[in-house]
Amino acid sequence: MNNAATGEPLLAARDLVKTHGRTSALRGASLDLRAGEILAVTGASGSGKSTLLHCLAGIVRPDRGSVTYDGQRLDRLPEKRLSELRRTDFGVVFQFGQLIPELTALDNVALPLMLAGTPRSRAHERAGEWLERFGVRGQEELRPGEMSGGQAQRTALARALVTDPKVVFADEPTGALDSLAGEQVMTALAHTARESGTAVLLITHDARTAAYADREASLHDGTVVAEDAALEVTR
Numbered sequence: 336m337n338n339a340a341t342g343e344p345l346l347a348a349r350d351l352v353k354t355h356g357r358t359s360a361l362r363g364a365s366l367d368l369r370a371g372e373i374l375a376v377t378g379a380s381g382s383g384k385s386t387l388l389h390c391l392a393g394i395v396r397p398d399r400g401s402v403t404y405d406g407q408r409l410d411r412l413p414e415k416r417l418s419e420l421r422r423t424d425f426g427v428v429f430q431f432g433q434l435i436p437e438l439t440a441l442d443n444v445a446l447p448l449m450l451a452g453t454p455r456s457r458a459h460e461r462a463g464e465w466l467e468r469f470g471v472r473g474q475e476e477l478r479p480g481e482m483s484g485g486q487a488q489r490t491a492l493a494r495a496l497v498t499d500p501k502v503v504f505a506d507e508p509t510g511a512l513d514s515l516a517g518e519q520v521m522t523a524l525a526h527t528a529r530e531s532g533t534a535v536l537l538i539t540h541d542a543r544t545a546a547y548a549d550r551e552a553s554l555h556d557g558t559v560v561a562e563d564a565a566l567e568v569t570r
């Protein structure tokens with residue numbers, strides 16, 4: 336429906352307000368994410384970046400304001416529809432990959448496909464292909480505790496992208512990595528997202544990570560204070 340062809344944003348937040356107890360995390364934040372673009376959201380610690388991501392991904396409902404995804408009001412969808420949509424259209428990656436410790440890399444990546452009804456053998460086949468794209472070939476049988484931080488994050492990215500989502504939400508995906516591993520993760524994410532036309536909302540406080548984005552939006556005290564299209568794009 337709404338996509339690059341119509342010029343409409345794929346995902347749009349308008350005037351979001353979200354309070355946690357006495358803390359105002361968002362105070363009227365507005366943001367557009369276009370189909371296929373990589374958008375970096377930057378800002379000081381506590382400025383509301385993660386809360387904004389959670390609202391946009393339908394993980395948290397805003398107190399006020401709207402989140403529109405592909406023409407639908409996400410903030411008004413019933414929980415069942417919302418979780419279905421999160422499973423089919425969104426992928427998420429957090430700072431500490433949050434892989435399931437008991438499962439191998441292959442099983443971690445195959446899991447979202449199996450939850451969506453793909454037979455085990457087909458899910459494993461596709462999971463293997465995605466691990467290869469993220470340079471984790473040969474480590475399919477490792478469990479998260481046996482991987483380096485970079486391998487675990489690249490496995491987490493494979494898991495986020497294996498279902499071919501329209502949007503990937505990445506909250507500080509390089510935050511726990513050294514700079515080389517961080518670069519490898521970002522190169523893999525940016526390359527794969529561009530190849531598959533997946534939009535990425537990337538939270539980071541690291542300028543080198545933000546440089547992989549097409550655009551940058553800065554948050555300050557719960558509002559978006561600047562949007563910048565003139566980033567150096569590393570492809």
Ligand SMILES: Nc1ncnc2c1ncn2[C@@H]1O[C@H](COP(=O)(O)OP(=O)(O)OP(=O)(O)O)[C@@H](O)[C@H]1O
Nearest residue numbers: 355356358359360379380381382383384385386387
């Ligand atoms: N679940 C919660 N309960 C209480 N306060 C919260 C909760 N989540 C966030 N906050 C508060 O809301 C504000 C915004 O938090 P948020 O995590 O969105 O910011 P951030 O920019 O992502 O920060 P950081 O870069 O440190 O992760 C902060 O003051 C934080 O302490």
